[in-house]
Amino acid sequence: MKRKEKRSCRLILACCALLLFISVNAFAQQQVTVTGNVKDEKGEPIIGANVIVKGTGTGSVTNVEGDFSLANVQNGSTLEISFIGYLHQDVKVNGTKHVSIILKEDTKMLDEVVVVGYGVQRKSDMTGAVASVNTKTLENRPQTNIIQSLQGAVPGLNISVTGTNAEGSSTKTRIRGENSITADNKPLVILDGIPFDGPWSEINPNDIESIEVLKDASSAAIYGARGSNGVILISSKRGEKGKLTISYDTYITIDNPINFPNLMNGAEFWKYKTEALKDANTTPPTESNPEPWMGSMTVTELRMHEAGMDTDWLELATRTGFKQQHNISFRGGVNKTNYFVSLNYTDVKGTAVGNQFKRYNIRFNLDQEFTSWFKFSTSTQLGRYDRSGSSASFSRAFRMNPLAEAYDEEGNIRSAAWEDSSEAFSVNPLSSLNNKSNDIRSKVIT
Template sequence: MESKNRSLKWRNSILRCLFLSLFFSSTLITFAQVNVSGKVVDATGETLIGVNVVVKGTRQGTVTDIDGGFTLSVPSANSTLVFSYVGFREQEIPLNGRNFVSVTMEQDTELLDEIIVVGYGTQRRTSVTGAVSTLSDTELLKAPVVGVTNVLGARVAGVTSLQQSGQPGQDAASLLVRGEGATYIVDGVIRSINEIDPNEIESISILKDATSASVYGLNATSVVIVTTKRGKDGKLGISYNGNYGISQNTNQIKWLDGPGYAYWYNMAREMDGDEPVFTSEQVEKMKAGVDGWGNTNWYDEVFGTGSTMNHNVSATGGTEKVKFFSSLSAFQQKGNVDNFNYTRYNLRANIDAKLTDQITMMMNVAGRLDEHDRPNYSANPNDWHNIPQQTVRALPYIPKTITADDGKEYYTSTHTASSPVSPLAAIYESGYNRPRNTTIQTNFSLNYDAPWMEGLSLKFMGAYDKFFQFNKSLTIPFKTMIGALPSATTETISYT
């Protein structure tokens, strides 16, 4: 008996030690992460959106929100945070036990001698008194971009981008600069900027204050100035740039399947004091896909994976007298929904010629051909019976196709509170809409440097744009099989 009692005591001691060790280890794990928050501003006190905040030596990080704030879990209260942002010096801030930090980002001093474009010419950054932000071509091309406006909101302080559509060719973002709309200038002329190939752009300047109104009028509360690339003297240089990417819906929404829909529909009716509609036998038929029942995830059937592809070939060269830059690019988008496609071809030629010692000529010619291809039913949220709307209203206990009495297979439709919906038939059988746009843009300028006064110059500039549109559409009447609404006694769903 004594030996047994000793063994039991020994075992109890071991169990206590194991329990205490597990308790302390879990406590250490629980308190290993420390939550840190903070705010990031520039030298003027303006909040910076999209600043990268990373724990030094790790890949753990976040970005600042619209108010310049951030929250991050760090390994310890003595970790070091690294702050980086385009156009500003990278900073390392030790926490030293703090759980809140205020950071003021300083502009990169190496950029102070940078030549930037403003409304009345070019200046060194150190001479600019207004609020101006710039984005160079290397910063613009750091990552594949769909359009110019889509990248400005993420990389320039005080600029917010709003993308209202994800359709190929219609996914350009609108920009708000300090809460106001912007005027867009391309090589001195008011034009749209999102259809420009980013490979053609030399720099982008954003005028954010009264400087804009002083040059472009009171309606221009802010101005986005795009300067395209110019030729360089020397041997002919040819470059190629290409990228490929895929796209998916950011938030993959999870929808009820057929059995799940039946359960919650019955539950809602019971809470209202009504009899349930769906029986267990009907649910089994949904799973088996028999007698007209089905189990269709319409969201997965409609939304898939899209792709984006861009190829660009550019050439530059010339002499001290004549220089040129030319660019040819092809851009293609395949939508997340089948039969939504967009293709764009860009061509640009910029020529600089020194006619005399005082007279310089500049000529720009740009052409663009863009083609849209979509079903007769659109994906615009404001359009009646748009495809996403049909997708979310389709009932999941109906199969996507059914074989009719004539032996042919048809897409199914489901009843709604208004008209029946059939998202797959709307995509594949409704016809098509294919607008094609052709745009030609030209600039011409002569610049005269007055020999009798240093710094005085006279400039004449003219522009001519031409736009053509050809729209080809086909509406096809199509047949679907509409499933009848079931009751508790329904064994086989009938279709008409």
């Protein structure tokens, strides 16, 4: 009797376990409607986040409040929530329980987000070629002119130096080559979302956060015909949440001109010219004029030769160049306010006498968040640029007669260095130093 009772109890327990398994399995197979909300770590709703039922094509996106709703979702399945710049997160569906998700920022993913036109896009989604330059590249190549820092650093960006001056503005920039014979072939430059058409030297390299170069014709789809020669996108630094960060950097550079050609001195030039005149002069010598070729020598040449003097024009027209740049910046953020302020002073004295450039820049970038849907941002640059004066002429110094004179008896710079019939060869390479000009300009970019 006892054995029969034990068997009956075991049978009852087995039936109960079977019924429990069937009910749980039936619950797991049921279809439910899932609702939820997606926010970031600051508690702000994320608009447009993707919510997908893993392993299926069913999905939705969050609205302006960060809410989403998915109908006919199998209970127990997994939801995958993702958004550009944030780490993916998986959530298990537990009946009709409301789901709350907080996505964390993915710094690695943010590095792959580039500025395109007036928005952002992942590099992997770009159909055109994009080359990026970060802050470290610019810091390792300190230059007065930012375009000189990019020389050789960006594939497809051709920068050629067409001259030399303190400002460093004698350069030619091309992305897609020469597309037109008569039209301008320079690329379109966008500084913080605004077309920039000024000299590169007016931008403080220390203010730059990143540079993107759109090289393919697809850039024209964003900027129209102005982007047909390529686009250079420049983004300045902005404030960051956290304590105030103060940065100061400076550099001083000394420049010396090198690799000068070996030019003739006064004695060598006199010998060369007299031999040439003797060969070219057909007038026979006489007692009164034993050297008829002497009549082809100018008064200045005769005076310089008889005094045993000559002029080293390259020495007079060049000097040791000097650059100094000082930059201080303040970067931080409090509550819903981010700020970046920088002050820059640059003083450059070129290797040509009289060639100089000074820059005073103040940048103020502010991001203020009033509500989740109302934000205020500004990018403002105040600049003062001093390009006063004129520099000595390198090209004339290379061609000038070493038996010509730079200064008159009173020590003033002569307009004509000697009595040559050709004005192009007689102009004193230092004569431009007599020009008195004040080229000081102020500019506001906002």
